[in-house]
Amino acid sequence: MKIATWNVNSLRIRLRHVQEWLKLNSIDVLCLQELKLSDEKFPIDELANSGYNAYFTGQKTYNGVAILINQKSIGQATDVIHNLPNFQDDQKRLIAVTVAGIRIVCGYFPNGQSLESEKFIYKMKWLNAITYWLFEEMKKYPRLALLGDYNIAPEDRDVHDPQKWEGQNLVSPQERKAFSRLENLGLHDAFRLFKQPEKTFSWWDYRMNAFRRNAGMRIDHILLSQALTEVCIDCKVDRTPRTWEKPSDHAPVITTLKYF
DNA sequence: ATGGCATGCAGGGCATGA
Numbered sequence: 001m002k003i004a005t006w007n008v009n010s011l012r013i014r015l016r017h018v019q020e021w022l023k024l025n026s027i028d029v030l031c032l033q034e035l036k037l038s039d040e041k042f043p044i045d046e047l048a049n050s051g052y053n054a055y056f057t058g059q060k061t062y063n064g065v066a067i068l069i070n071q072k073s074i075g076q077a078t079d080v081i082h083n084l085p086n087f088q089d090d091q092k093r094l095i096a097v098t099v100a101g102i103r104i105v106c107g108y109f110p111n112g113q114s115l116e117s118e119k120f121i122y123k124m125k126w127l128n129a130i131t132y133w134l135f136e137e138m139k140k141y142p143r144l145a146l147l148g149d150y151n152i153a154p155e156d157r158d159v160h161d162p163q164k165w166e167g168q169n170l171v172s173p174q175e176r177k178a179f180s181r182l183e184n185l186g187l188h189d190a191f192r193l194f195k196q197p198e199k200t201f202s203w204w205d206y207r208m209n210a211f212r213r214n215a216g217m218r219i220d221h222i223l224l225s226q227a228l229t230e231v232c233i234d235c236k237v238d239r240t241p242r243t244w245e246k247p248s249d250h251a252p253v254i255t256t257l258k259y260f
Numbered sequence: 261a262t263g264g265c266a267t268g269c270a271g272g273g274c275a276t277g278a
Contacts, residue, residue: 036268
């Protein structure tokens with residue numbers, strides 16, 4: 001079973017990319033972030049034509065998340081929830097479903113903007129809320145995967161230039177501590193279960209030829225509960241779609257689970 | 261060195277991203 005996450009930075013612009021990427025990779029479950037469209041504009045039929053059922057919660061212009069389920073290999077999802085039940089929020093940043101006995105949580109974590117920003121306070125509150133919610137959710141669903149754009153680079157090796165970024169938004173000690181708290185729930189970074197090429201990133205700024213210089217960060221992650229970690233046999237970033245015309249600034253991350 | 265590039269909304273620049 002292959003589960004993936006991808007911040008597409010507008011599903012309207014990137015629909016063809018998503019369809020092409022799904023065609024090239026036999027993905028069972030794909031989590032999407034930054035749809036940037038309202039629910040009535042969600043391309044349900046186009047994705048159904050690609051063989052995927054969609055579960056989504058969106059809004060105009062900003063945010064929006066979806067989970068695509070392979071119709072042939074999986075079929076339907078159950079127990080769908082939109083947004084964190086313990087956090088009052090107008091921004092559409094979270095969706096969770098159950099497929100094949102696995103709880104799939106898709107999150108678009110707040111960016112934070114800068115440590116001095118009100119948005120950073122919101123980010124830390126959101127991180128606190130998801131952590132408390134997951135503590136309960138993992139009791140209900142021992143097989144749980146948390147996928148998405150975390151907007152946190154967990155370690156210096158996840159940053160192209162750690163000195164330049166030291167202490168800033170995306171890498172600050174507060175954010176990294178919040179990431180550790182998620183791990184302390186019993187979640188494991190699937191990417192770090194395996195030997196990886198150095199300087200592997202999942203996001204590159206559109207500006208300054210950042211992708212060509214590999215001036216990126218690893219901020220998109222897949223965390224797995226213990227039960228899923230035991231059957232995880234691969235995790236990698238696929239840089240390919242970042243090389244296509246008009247790409248998203250993020251690349252997808254894929255993990256493979258045995259026995260499902 | 262706070263720009264650079266992309267997107268949405270709106271039909272011109274501004275907000276936002278990371």
